[in-house]
Amino acid sequence: MKFRSLIFANLFRKKVRLTLTIGSFAIALVLFTFLAVVNSAFSRGIDIAGADRLVIVNRIGLIQTMPISYDDQVRAIPGVKFVTHDHWFGGVYQEEKNFFPQFVIDVENHRKVYPEFIVPDDQWNTFVKDQQGAIAGATTAKRFGWKVGDRIPIKNSLYGPTKTWEFNLDGIYHTAKADGDQGQFWLQWKNFDENVPAVVKSTAGWYILKLDSPDDAVRVAKTIDAKFANSSYETKTETESAFAAGFAKQFGNIEFLILTIGSVVFFTLLLVTGNTMAISVRERTGELAVLKAIGVTDGTILFLVLAESTVIALFGGLLGLLLAWVAIPVISAAVTGLLPPLLLSKTMLSLGLVFAVFVGVVSGLLPGISAMRMRVVNALRRV
Amino acid sequence: MIRVDGQGSGKSLIQVRGLTKTYRRGGEEIQVLQRLNLDVDKGDFVGFMGPSGSGKTTLLNLLGGLDVPSQGSITVDGDEITHMSGSKLTQWRARHVGFIFQMYNLIPVLTAFQNVELPLLLTKLSKAERRKHVETALNVVGLTNRMNHYPRQLSGGQEQRVTIARAIVSDPTFLLCDEPTGDLDRKSADEIMALIEELVANHGKTVLMVTHDAVVAARAHTTLHLDKGVLVEASKLEQGVVAGGVA
Ligand SMILES: Nc1ncnc2c1ncn2[C@@H]1O[C@H](COP(=O)(O)OP(=O)(O)O)[C@@H](O)[C@H]1O
Ligand SMILES: [Mg+2]
Numbered sequence: 001m002k003f004r005s006l007i008f009a010n011l012f013r014k015k016v017r018l019t020l021t022i023g024s025f026a027i028a029l030v031l032f033t034f035l036a037v038v039n040s041a042f043s044r045g046i047d048i049a050g051a052d053r054l055v056i057v058n059r060i061g062l063i064q065t066m067p068i069s070y071d072d073q074v075r076a077i078p079g080v081k082f083v084t085h086d087h088w089f090g091g092v093y094q095e096e097k098n099f100f101p102q103f104v105i106d107v108e109n110h111r112k113v114y115p116e117f118i119v120p121d122d123q124w125n126t127f128v129k130d131q132q133g134a135i136a137g138a139t140t141a142k143r144f145g146w147k148v149g150d151r152i153p154i155k156n157s158l159y160g161p162t163k164t165w166e167f168n169l170d171g172i173y174h175t176a177k178a179d180g181d182q183g184q185f186w187l188q189w190k191n192f193d194e195n196v197p198a199v200v201k202s203t204a205g206w207y208i209l210k211l212d213s214p215d216d217a218v219r220v221a222k223t224i225d226a227k228f229a230n231s232s233y234e235t236k237t238e239t240e241s242a243f244a245a246g247f248a249k250q251f252g253n254i255e256f257l258i259l260t261i262g263s264v265v266f267f268t269l270l271l272v273t274g275n276t277m278a279i280s281v282r283e284r285t286g287e288l289a290v291l292k293a294i295g296v297t298d299g300t301i302l303f304l305v306l307a308e309s310t311v312i313a314l315f316g317g318l319l320g321l322l323l324a325w326v327a328i329p330v331i332s333a334a335v336t337g338l339l340p341p342l343l344l345s346k347t348m349l350s351l352g353l354v355f356a357v358f359v360g361v362v363s364g365l366l367p368g369i370s371a372m373r374m375r376v377v378n379a380l381r382r383v
Numbered sequence: 384m385i386r387v388d389g390q391g392s393g394k395s396l397i398q399v400r401g402l403t404k405t406y407r408r409g410g411e412e413i414q415v416l417q418r419l420n421l422d423v424d425k426g427d428f429v430g431f432m433g434p435s436g437s438g439k440t441t442l443l444n445l446l447g448g449l450d451v452p453s454q455g456s457i458t459v460d461g462d463e464i465t466h467m468s469g470s471k472l473t474q475w476r477a478r479h480v481g482f483i484f485q486m487y488n489l490i491p492v493l494t495a496f497q498n499v500e501l502p503l504l505l506t507k508l509s510k511a512e513r514r515k516h517v518e519t520a521l522n523v524v525g526l527t528n529r530m531n532h533y534p535r536q537l538s539g540g541q542e543q544r545v546t547i548a549r550a551i552v553s554d555p556t557f558l559l560c561d562e563p564t565g566d567l568d569r570k571s572a573d574e575i576m577a578l579i580e581e582l583v584a585n586h587g588k589t590v591l592m593v594t595h596d597a598v599v600a601a602r603a604h605t606t607l608h609l610d611k612g613v614l615v616e617a618s619k620l621e622q623g624v625v626a627g628g629v630a
Binding site for chain 1: 440444447449450469470473474476477478482484486488489490491492493497501502504505549
């Protein structure tokens with residue numbers, strides 16, 4: 001490319017402006033990749049194959065329950081090793097902002113399905129015998145300064161009129177992995193079942209099953225959903241991450257949010273770089289006119305402008321992707337338990353680069369076309 | 384021989400016949416050039432004079448294929464440029480015209496060498512060949528020792544010499560200069576004019592130059608005045624005789 005030196009010389013014409021534009025690209029790209037990663041985290045896990053744990057939810061939605069009798073029916077299916085069930089309690093400890101997830105658990109099977117949650121045996125045995133008992137994750141216990149033996153009042157209005165449930169903190173659980181979810185709070189299903197209105201009695205919010213082998217995942221999921229098809233409580237059997245994503249989606253339309261923020265990022269970047277390119281082309285009107293006079297074709301003029309904006313986009317984009325690549329694992333570790341794991345894939349990196357280059361080309365297009373259309377005689381007269 | 388009566392032999396390098404340029408501003412039409420005729424031979428050096436707004440730049444732009452006339456024709460070396468399409472005309476300019484404007488000539492972010500090299504980027508010349516041509520052109524204007532300088536590191540006169548080097552580097556058919564000394568002090572202007580004279584005398588270049596400076600115009604072989612849309616020879620203007628195709 002013979003005009004290489006001209007393109008590069010033009011790039012470095014205004015160093016501060018170049019830095020700022022590359023900076024906007026980098027920041028936008030970090031944001032863009034982050035959104036893409038979150039979005040993919042929420043839509044991941046659709047693929048059941050290879051999972052060794054599955055979750056059964058009511059086909060209609062997560063807030064719909066299923067009869068407790070499904071427990072035995074599911075356990076009878078070949079390939080299913082253990083089954084346990086959970087319920088969302090959804091209470092408030094002192095204030096709304098003290099949020100932590102509270103699950104109504106099935107004490108008989110919970111430990112078999114979730115070996116990663118470790119409770120000292122003596123604490124667990126106390127909990128099993130104590131119908132008002134509760135177990136809290138280490139981070140939540142630490143957050144509120146709870147100790148084993150404390151009484152924890154939790155206000156609940158999801159099941160009947162608002163009332164305060166009192167729990168005895170019988171134990172504290174840890175996870176095997178340091179970055180595991182240690183924020184949950186567990187209460188007994190028996191306690192829950194006795195104290196909720198008749199419509200909620202004898203129900204489970206969702207079932208979690210452990211398989212003999214991950215190879216059975218697809219078959220077992222199909223068998224379960226077929227078994228309860230056409231009943232009053234149809235089921236949907238999915239992976240844990242699909243379930244986690246569905247759970248998070250209850251709190252808001254995440255895809256819509258991501259799409260909105262993403263579009264704002266996109267258009268802001270487009271306007272910022274488009275404006276920068278327009279200004280830098282306008283400043284150079286006289287020079288472009290001279291280039292045209294000496295015989296540089298309109299196509300080459302357009303190419304020069306596009307090349308400049310694309311190179312800026314490329315550098316800014318690469319810088320942004322590098323930052324994202326460093327930052328996303330850190331963010332992912334920080335939000336464990338709240339969100340499914342955030343993974344930055346090669347596809348996303350290339351998608352980010354395509355996005356950057358696309359913005360680069362589009363932002364150079366209008367100024368480029370106007371430079372192309374500019375008539376030499378008028379440009380030289382505009383002195 | 385330079386003629387303005389449209390009676391040239393048909394063998395001249397540049398032939399202009401009935402050239403008319405009308406601008407439209409608001410509702411009214413401004414006739415800048417009115418059936419202008421001109422014949423210029425190879426190796427001629429013509430100066431165009433005239434008051435501001437008389438159409439000197441307009442004429443030069445038409446001759447250089449930067450603008451299209453309302454009527455009439457321009458033939459250069461047998462090619463009628465007035466019927467060429469936009470892209471043909473761009474190619475024609477690259478091949479045949481060397482431009483020297485009053486200002487906005489050089490790209491500030493390129494060195495003198497790179498500025499002079501620009502027209503050669505449009506040719507098929509190799510890098511080594513381009514270097515040779517650029518060095519030759521810079522040598523003609525006496526700036527070989529400044530070739531790695533940026534325009535802002537050069538004086539006005541030196542900048543204009545770089546422009547001249549750029550205009551001659553591709554050995555065009557003719558040079559068009561619009562007020563080439565307009566921005567310069569007398570001494571630099573004299574140097575530039577000496578350089579242009581040398582290009583004509585020793586390198587056989589054909590030069591058409593616009594100026595409003597009589598001292599500068601006097602360096603040309605022939606000075607023509609733009610008057611009411613046509614060209615008039617200086618001597619005849621003094622005698623009050625109107626030549627050319629005025630109806
Ligand atoms: N694009 C244009 N639109 C309208 N009028 C123009 C345009 N270009 C030039 N003119 C007019 O044509 C006349 C001749 O202009 P110009 O060729 O620049 O004169 P000179 O170079 O002799 O000063 C002026 O009156 C000028 O205002
Ligand atoms: Mg003028």
